[in-house]
Amino acid sequence: MITVHHLNNSRSQRVLWLLEELGLEYEIKHYKRDPKTGRAPSSLKLVHPLGRSPVVTFRDKVIAETGAIIEYIIREHGSGRLIPPAGSDAYDNYIHFLHYGEGSAMLPQLLLLYTSYLGDAAAPILPIIHQELKAHFDYMEYHLTGHTYFTGDELSGADIQMVFPLEAAKKHGRLLGYDACIDFVNRMQARPAYLRALKRGGHYDYGPAS
Ligand SMILES: N[C@@H](CCC(=O)N[C@@H](CS)C(=O)NCC(=O)O)C(=O)O
Secondary structure, eight states: OEEEEEETTSTTHHHHHHHHHHTOOEEEEEEOOOTTTOOOOGGGGGTSTTOOSOEEEETTEEEESHHHHHHHHHHHHSTTTTSOOTTSHHHHHHHHHHHHIIIIITHHHHHHHHHGGGGGGGGGGHHHHHHHHHHHHHHHHHHHTTOSSSSTTSOOHHHHHHHHHHHHHHHTTOOTTOHHHHHHHHHHHTSHHHHHHHHHHOOOTTSOOO
């Protein structure tokens, strides 16, 4: 059975959602953030040297990085679901957004978080971070305008990957005016599988307002 090493209030919520969409059996090993630092407990390093979540284990396999996990689960356990047909334009978009979600879309949001610890010393770099945030939100809005999903006409693993950067942005009030992005988050968060995953994962700051 697949085990999800799940840190509370974290990106690994997406993996639970994916497993629920696929109707697969899985177990969750829960890890709690340090209430003061917000960091993961060192026990996660016993599972994978990066000590981050999500990590998935299946038999003797250990896989870290959400994008790699989504690809692995869909490829090995998905029975052809949540992935566009190989060779189609939708498939190329699927790969693009699987990488883009963590490789590019998250970066300016993380920079904003890290520079917030610098106080006034961050001032010189803030304009470029805000410029980058705008470029990425414009890009995602452009992609979602007139489309239900990031790739093709059906939900895919790429949508599951892309929800976190948008949920984080929405939570911090950064999606004002990005109506297609807000609508995407709301639609994903209303899916029965998403809500089942939320129940199993525990409290999640970026989930739907209750
Ligand atoms: N790009 C990685 C990021 C993993 C990551 O940074 N996860 C955070 C949770 S959202 C974490 O484990 N933080 C714990 C820590 O920083 O100690 C992925 O998508 O898997």
